[in-house]
Amino acid sequence: MNRMDVTERIISAKVANGIKWEDVAQKIGQSKEWTTALCLGQMTASAEQAGILGDLFGLTDEERKWLQVVPYKGSLPTAVPTDPLIYRWYEIVNVYGTTIKELIHEEFGDGIMSAIDFKMDIQREPDPKGDRVNVVLSGKFLPYKQY
Amino acid sequence: MNRMDVTERIISAKVANGIKWEDVAQKIGQSKEWTTALCLGQMTASAEQAGILGDLFGLTDEERKWLQVVPYKGSLPTAVPTDPLIYRWYEIVNVYGTTIKELIHEEFGDGIMSAIDFKMDIQREPDPKGDRVNVVLSGKFLPYKQY
Amino acid sequence: MNRMDVTERIISAKVANGIKWEDVAQKIGQSKEWTTALCLGQMTASAEQAGILGDLFGLTDEERKWLQVVPYKGSLPTAVPTDPLIYRWYEIVNVYGTTIKELIHEEFGDGIMSAIDFKMDIQREPDPKGDRVNVVLSGKFLPYKQY
Amino acid sequence: MNRMDVTERIISAKVANGIKWEDVAQKIGQSKEWTTALCLGQMTASAEQAGILGDLFGLTDEERKWLQVVPYKGSLPTAVPTDPLIYRWYEIVNVYGTTIKELIHEEFGDGIMSAIDFKMDIQREPDPKGDRVNVVLSGKFLPYKQY
Amino acid sequence: MNRMDVTERIISAKVANGIKWEDVAQKIGQSKEWTTALCLGQMTASAEQAGILGDLFGLTDEERKWLQVVPYKGSLPTAVPTDPLIYRWYEIVNVYGTTIKELIHEEFGDGIMSAIDFKMDIQREPDPKGDRVNVVLSGKFLPYKQY
Amino acid sequence: MNRMDVTERIISAKVANGIKWEDVAQKIGQSKEWTTALCLGQMTASAEQAGILGDLFGLTDEERKWLQVVPYKGSLPTAVPTDPLIYRWYEIVNVYGTTIKELIHEEFGDGIMSAIDFKMDIQREPDPKGDRVNVVLSGKFLPYKQY
């Protein structure tokens, strides 16, 4: 057994029982973004969280333990994603990558925006010309230091 | 001559004269994100914008014309970016890709978040534990339709 | 269980029972192109459609539920397809890609032809020198906007 | 000198003089699709066509000769295209590839749709919800034969 | 079940019973090249041929049906083949590819040699310095046309 | 200077002066296949052959010397060729690769068909349904030996 088996079990249970990520998040008491990433095998649960998920998705004791093990991260099967929704994000990185780099460096100097001390919020933004997906990404700026 | 030559010319002039993207954007009258992407060879200028950039960066007539031609987009030299700042964005897509997909589908159904009818805003968010990079992405939701 | 298992189940049943995609499409009440893509794991069914397909292909309740989940799209096993019929399409993109780009930009300006707000129609075109495959692709033009 | 130099010369002259592909096509007396592909280094010109293009774009005698040499085809710099407009076409092949395969085989049996005995027509289709790009592809069906 | 399972079944039966491709071809009444490609999952059988193969290799009804479905073609596990015999053919394409291209174009003009309207014949050619493999490839020339 | 420069020089001279490979071969006194491969940088010339080619294409003394140096072989820019004519050959290897392997082994046992002790002959085969390209490949069979 490994973490991917647990992920598959969770997704199967979710489909079979029509569970919503938003409701899982509320039970866990964290954001829907972090909670979904946890269920998809990208984050690590506390014992308590593993218990809640275990009850919700009908997991065995061993599966609950796996949720508390730090996973090997990376959720995509190919380096360039084939799924159109995910590809659009890859395209944003490809088209705007150097722009993002220039503007963060202009504002902060040499360093990066952390993908670890990081959070993300995805919301529907109503718009008469067609609703929009609104995403806020917030990552700590980490400067390169001289030594 | 091609668009990449123009991009290289603009960057060289920027470095030589210490020009800031934010100031370029103000002269163009558009956001710093779109303007920088334009200067880096990813967007298309109007004749007027090409004139402003031409004056600012000392471009020839032919170079100004190239700015008005739709470019072959994609700003990165490798499929998986090696630059740490840009890689973090690729990592976000890799780690959170399936999470983003699940949550947008849960809210909107089958479809994508457009990377064309799209805008981006990058800001410094002051934080006592270390300032953060705050990025807002807004893309129109485009549903898959049956036919 | 995942969507690929359902796809495999559908194809197996189709082969075993000699079902035609055209007939499936008529039962579903949509085009043969969309319906086939749905059965091959690229589109999302409504509850009613899942019921029709479930009856037709002898699917279990869980399999019917999977048909209503948005799938991870991308139907090909390799980035460059090895199957000759599909490769010819890749070749068209490779040989004519820059031509298509030039002509759409000449007519519409900077933007793309949507692959989401999109439909496709494949027909036999009788021809004394050998019948032809006639394909009509129709995608909404989405302009890049300045912001 | 090689064909790519000629292509670059043609594009430079086109940008510098604001020439339209549609007008080039009319002078050549062929479709805008074939003519553009010719100018972009994918097709082979007759001596007469090379003369017309040579006058239009100010080409040397040697450059006109290169237009009459069969080129090494393939117009894209990477196997998976990074340009969003061209990528959408790659995405269509990726998402609909197996669908196209199934439907052509259902109608014609084993074989392919030719990319050589092939033509393409790209038109604007007015639509109140946003104009559409309408593309007609027509390729001869070539059956696999037993021997 | 899919076509690859049937291929594996056929090869297993062939090894277990010491069947020769040449004999299979005679029973099918086609060349040994086409027949072997059929058995290896690259071609499509008629109902009658599927029956003959089914009897010969002890296939089930469903397996016989799969032989009549057009397969997803491509028989090699990697883009550059690792098997020395097959690699030599890849090497011929690599070393002689541009030569073949030049000579066919010199004789026929722009176009290709079809790999669909195609046949192949492999024979032993006795030679005192060591017997040779003699292969005749015959493919219809398909000209690119202007339109 | 390297061999690729010489190849480019030869091709340029060929285009500029309308030379045919067949005529070059007659002057060299070898087959058109070997001679073309030589001119395209895949084979090694004798001093006499280098002299003939040097006179024909107007090469310098140094360029004639390079023709006599064993080249780094491989004539294609990508592992999977993008040019349609050459791709068809790659496709034949991909589709028929395992077939070729089976039939040569059935006839000869374990070993390969040499791509070194090898010759190739390309001819037009008139056919009322459309002329065909007829290619004969002949390679010595080299058996694997036990030791």
Next chain:
Amino acid sequence: MNRMDVTERIISAKVANGIKWEDVAQKIGQSKEWTTALCLGQMTASAEQAGILGDLFGLTDEERKWLQVVPYKGSLPTAVPTDPLIYRWYEIVNVYGTTIKELIHEEFGDGIMSAIDFKMDIQREPDPKGDRVNVVLSGKFLPYKQY
């Protein structure tokens, strides 16, 4: 069943019973290099050899037959090997590849060193500064011929 299953069976039996390749080779009556390659699925056994291996490793009749079928060769899971011992060999090819090429051509002219009419001998070479691995490779020189 396929040859890889047989290889896995042989290795499992070898580990379980502590068999040495050198002893297997003696029983087979061939070198340890060829014999090991045979057991690892890269060479083809005679009926007698298959019998000896079958008895030694406890193989079924069908598995013994598979040993007599020419295998699809290539023993490594990735194009660039990750295992340090095997990588060092890849590194030798990478660092010394052009050197080997130059020296063989200087001695023999254009051609190759055969990897088919080939043998290899691996021995321990005692050395006070640390024992060495001594490998002798012997391959027939095969000249490119003109035709």
Next chain:
Amino acid sequence: MNRMDVTERIISAKVANGIKWEDVAQKIGQSKEWTTALCLGQMTASAEQAGILGDLFGLTDEERKWLQVVPYKGSLPTAVPTDPLIYRWYEIVNVYGTTIKELIHEEFGDGIMSAIDFKMDIQREPDPKGDRVNVVLSGKFLPYKQY
């Protein structure tokens, strides 16, 4: 200027003046294998050796200095070599890689054969059935240690 420029200079001078690697080696006083690798940009020269090579190939002072700088090693343009002579070596690693691994481990235990404390000797071995290339590789065995 970089080391590759020096390598190209050396090869150009070698071709122009018909110099042999064997003679270069004698002047340097090292083996022809090491000396050729040095000239091809894979090894580092002493000041004295750089002087000898400089005189022999007519190098400038700066070029002689570059010969004394440790180079970025790796002499092949692609991960899988396309040149047939070099490919055969890659094939040996591919076919015999696991065999080599098994036999070295059987003799020495866990560790590697060094590619650094390494030497190579290439010789012609006369043989009535066709001369052979005989290569001796000798690398120190380096054991993995526990710690």
Next chain:
Amino acid sequence: MNRMDVTERIISAKVANGIKWEDVAQKIGQSKEWTTALCLGQMTASAEQAGILGDLFGLTDEERKWLQVVPYKGSLPTAVPTDPLIYRWYEIVNVYGTTIKELIHEEFGDGIMSAIDFKMDIQREPDPKGDRVNVVLSGKFLPYKQY
């Protein structure tokens, strides 16, 4: 059965029973770095070590034997690792690779730092601004020698 099965068994038992690598190392009597690498299928156990691990993780006799077989090394599923923690190490190699090379060569001359005669020590370094991971790598310098 192969070594990867044993690794999976060990990890499963570790998760199920909450075993710590540090404790395993103490039982084995080696460093936690070497011991963990052993358990993850990268190193080779002595019979005694295999016994200790076998008792600790509940392994069968055959699994204990597999621990004593030299494994095919390489612990990552992709050439560029997707897991953020491991990627940072890849990034260090990518960003600092040429720096490391320059500084080792400046100090030692041409050669490498061994990854075989190598050890690693990972420790927590308390720091008021946030604890640090402190890693000491120690590898024998191996000089390239002339021969």
Next chain:
Amino acid sequence: MNRMDVTERIISAKVANGIKWEDVAQKIGQSKEWTTALCLGQMTASAEQAGILGDLFGLTDEERKWLQVVPYKGSLPTAVPTDPLIYRWYEIVNVYGTTIKELIHEEFGDGIMSAIDFKMDIQREPDPKGDRVNVVLSGKFLPYKQY
């Protein structure tokens, strides 16, 4: 002009004048590791540092300005490095990657070791059995947080 031109200029001047990185570092007043990475185009200089380097390597005003621009990082030409010294580091990541991951997570929980808030120290460690390269890496631990 771009940063790579400046890097090449610095290295050329270093080779021509026999400058040592250690001495450059002393002039800059930072570690030799950071200073070398700066000179190799991976770090960003202050105006004062750019002045010191400019004097030392004879750089123009524009080149000094480029040193103060944040570079596109990544110093290696291929994803898997071919240079043996750098490859050994890649090998360490490949062989020990999962070990490093397990041990950091066991000590710190889920998170990463920063490659930004990071320093490195490379030293010679004298050893009677052969001197060793001793490298200390120190990176801040950054925990994944829940949100």
